[in-house]
Amino acid sequence: MSDLITADFVLLDLQADTKDDATRQLVxxxxxAGRATDLEGFLADVRKREEQMPTGLPGGxxxxxxxxAHITEPTLAFARSSKGVDYxxxxxxxxxxxLIAAPEGGGDEHLKILAALxxxxxxxxxxxxxxxxxxxxxxxxxxxxxxxxx
Amino acid sequence: MKFVAVTSCPxxxxxxxxxxxxxxxxxxxxxxxxxxxxxxxxGSTPIDPEYLANAxxxxxxxxxxxxxxxxxxxxxTVVAGVKKxxxxxxxxxxxxxxxxxxxxxGSGVRTAAPATKVEANASVGTRVRQWLMTGVSYMIPFxxxxxxxxxxxxMFGHDEVVxxxxxxxxxxxxxxxxxxxxPLGFPTGQNIDTLIAQAGYAGLCFxxxxxxxxxxxxxxxxFIAFAIADRPGLVPGIVGGLxxxxxxxxxxxxxxSGGAAGAIAYGMTRLRVPxxxxxxxxxxxxxxxxxxxxxVVMLILVGKPIASAQSGLTHWLNSLSGSNALLLGIIIGxxxxxxxxxxxxxxxxxxxxxxxxxxxxxxTGAPLKVMAAxxxxxxxxxxxxxxxxxxxxxxxxxxxxxxxxAGWILGASFVTEGAIPFAAADPLRVIPAxxxxxxxxxxxxxxxxxxxxxxxxxxxxxxxxxKPILYILAIIIGTVVTTAGVVVLKQMSKTSDADLERAVExxxx
Numbered sequence: 001m002s003d004l005i006t007a008d009f010v011l012l013d014l015q016a017d018t019k020d021d022a023t024r025q026l027v028x029x030x031x032x033a034g035r036a037t038d039l040e041g042f043l044a045d046v047r048k049r050e051e052q053m054p055t056g057l058p059g060g061x062x063x064x065x066x067x068x069a070h071i072t073e074p075t076l077a078f079a080r081s082s083k084g085v086d087y088x089x090x091x092x093x094x095x096x097x098x099l100i101a102a103p104e105g106g107g108d109e110h111l112k113i114l115a116a117l118x119x120x121x122x123x124x125x126x127x128x129x130x131x132x133x134x135x136x137x138x139x140x141x142x143x144x145x146x147x148x149x150x
Numbered sequence: 151m152k153f154v155a156v157t158s159c160p161x162x163x164x165x166x167x168x169x170x171x172x173x174x175x176x177x178x179x180x181x182x183x184x185x186x187x188x189x190x191x192x193g194s195t196p197i198d199p200e201y202l203a204n205a206x207x208x209x210x211x212x213x214x215x216x217x218x219x220x221x222x223x224x225x226x227t228v229v230a231g232v233k234k235x236x237x238x239x240x241x242x243x244x245x246x247x248x249x250x251x252x253x254x255x256g257s258g259v260r261t262a263a264p265a266t267k268v269e270a271n272a273s274v275g276t277r278v279r280q281w282l283m284t285g286v287s288y289m290i291p292f293x294x295x296x297x298x299x300x301x302x303x304x305m306f307g308h309d310e311v312v313x314x315x316x317x318x319x320x321x322x323x324x325x326x327x328x329x330x331x332x333p334l335g336f337p338t339g340q341n342i343d344t345l346i347a348q349a350g351y352a353g354l355c356f357x358x359x360x361x362x363x364x365x366x367x368x369x370x371x372x373f374i375a376f377a378i379a380d381r382p383g384l385v386p387g388i389v390g391g392l393x394x395x396x397x398x399x400x401x402x403x404x405x406x407s408g409g410a411a412g413a414i415a416y417g418m419t420r421l422r423v424p425x426x427x428x429x430x431x432x433x434x435x436x437x438x439x440x441x442x443x444x445x446v447v448m449l450i451l452v453g454k455p456i457a458s459a460q461s462g463l464t465h466w467l468n469s470l471s472g473s474n475a476l477l478l479g480i481i482i483g484x485x486x487x488x489x490x491x492x493x494x495x496x497x498x499x500x501x502x503x504x505x506x507x508x509x510x511x512x513x514t515g516a517p518l519k520v521m522a523a524x525x526x527x528x529x530x531x532x533x534x535x536x537x538x539x540x541x542x543x544x545x546x547x548x549x550x551x552x553x554x555x556a557g558w559i560l561g562a563s564f565v566t567e568g569a570i571p572f573a574a575a576d577p578l579r580v581i582p583a584x585x586x587x588x589x590x591x592x593x594x595x596x597x598x599x600x601x602x603x604x605x606x607x608x609x610x611x612x613x614x615x616x617k618p619i620l621y622i623l624a625i626i627i628g629t630v631v632t633t634a635g636v637v638v639l640k641q642m643s644k645t646s647d648a649d650l651e652r653a654v655e656x657x658x659x
Contacts, residue, residue, distance in 0.1 A: 049160065052160050115190060118164045123171070
């Protein structure tokens with residue numbers, strides 16, 4: 001099983017004004033690594049999910065996500081934005097953005113990891129440690145330690 | 151307090167789990183217990199029914215239809231979107247506390263829905279056992295109620311009670327049918343006065359017992375289907391079971407109809423249908439189509455072969471009469487115990503009663519021996535199982551042990567159906583054991599030369615039995631052999647009923 005997240009999928013200083021732009025920048029990283037086979041196709045899937053119900057959450061969190069045929073393996077991409085991007089949360093823009101990409105089928109093990117990640121997002125210690133991380137690799141290490149357990 | 155919750159979201163990979171986490175944190179912070187069922191894409195583990203039964207309230211933070219929602223019917227519920235749980239977990243917990251306080255447990259506002267605990271991940275064999283035992287656990291009270299009423303009827307009405315109810319000639323006196331034979335006839339308000347005048351309250355007990363007994367197979371079949379397919383299984387299961395009872399297919403027919411109805415209903419609930427039809431599927435389409443299908447299955451695929459098999463068996467049995475008496479006793483014993491009131495049992499019993507009618511008022515003769523063997527062989531299965539529940543308690547579920555207590559009086563009254571709950575839950579072990587015991591008893595009665603001049607009644611017609619001491623001895627031997635067979639066969643299996651017990655006991659309200 002390949003890594004849920006690598007340093008290539010981390011943007012510590014995201015510059016984006018809209019959630020479409022923010023999401024696109026993250027998906028580009030996945031496409032470059034071959035995890036997303038069709039950039040536009042996956043973006044459309046994420047947008048569709050976003051239209052059902054915005055994924056912004058209280059506490060400055062945005063979690064654009066989709067299960068998509070254009071994704072080869074479960075992947076997390078992460079962005080930090082100092083001025084925030086509006087993901088539709090009631091209490092303001094998201095400063096921590098998690099793009100969760102899952103393949104259409106998806107083995108049980110992978111989906112369990114994504115479930116564990118989702119639960120971690122609700123823990124303030126986890127968010128705070130991501131806010132305080134200094135390097136891309138720090139982010140990767142935190143996620144691996146807290147979610148994947150390696 | 152104890153809460154349960156279900157979370158779900160359209161994609162099933164993020165919000166479902168975040169909401170679960172939020173609710174767990176909020177419950178813990180407020181000093182409550184909560185178990186969350188995440189109905190997401192990583193698979194969901196159903197809430198333990200025992201915990202569910204004792205919960206105070208349920209929270210649905212679900213953007214999708216809650217799966218198996220009827221499980222929660224006994225609880226006050228808080229309903230919200232999944233996002234509400236994520237943004238305000240403590241608020242939902244507080245709302246659940248308020249609901250639970252407004253409607254305390256045992257206030258009788260709600261009753262628990264019928265429950266099964268068929269484990270989703272169990273092996274095929276275990277699941278089949280759990281389906282059967284769910285059906286059986288709902289059937290057992292009917293066996294006890296009907297069987298004991300029938301036994302009371304014999305106890306106080308003696309062997310003429312049946313003739314006085316359903317018509318015929320007894321000791322030269324002709325009686326009209328005042329009760330109406332099931333399935334088409336029921337005792338009704340119109341005939342109740344004549345019924346009591348002719349057959350007395352003993353007759354009334356008997357007739358009511360018959361009504362309860364008629365429901366054995368429908369209830370068994372209905373709740374097997376319910377265990378397989380949840381609520382949509384009930385209608386085809388019960389209707390199929392009624393048909394099984396009407397065509398005389400017995401409890402084995404009920405197992406077939408329950409399994410088939412469950413499969414049909416389960417298949418239909420899994421069909422992908424256009425959105426426009428989806429709304430009418432559970433209320434119109436599934437009940438209609440599944441009931442029509444089970445009707446075809448039971449009447450044509452099951453009913454016809456049973457009828458022709460019965461006439462074949464009758465023919466064969468008639469050709470055997472007059473041949474080796476011992477062999478006849480063994481065959482009749484096997485047939486009586488095979489389906490306990492089902493088609494094969496009926497053939498043997500009808501053969502015996504027809505012989506009884508042919509000898510008139512004679513007090514000796516082969517048909518009287520056959521009748522004696524038939525009744526004795528029909529008494530040992532419930533007696534043997536009742537004894538087994540006493541000597542090896544741990545091989546039986548709680549409900550079965552309770553049924554065992556009724557088994558003594560049912561067996562003693564020649565109500566073979568008393569063994570059906572055991573046989574339906576574990577047919578492959580209980581039926582062979584019962585057949586061996588009954589065959590032995592049948593052979594013993596034939597060789598002892600016991601006679602019987604009544605077609606029913608069990609120990610309540612002891613004065614009509616020739617050589618009663620030897621007769622009772624034959625019954626005791628068959629009973630002990632049945633018990634030994636059941637105990638040995640059950641101990642050979644890996645999972646005992648008792649292991650599965652937790653899995654199927656109905657959740658108390």
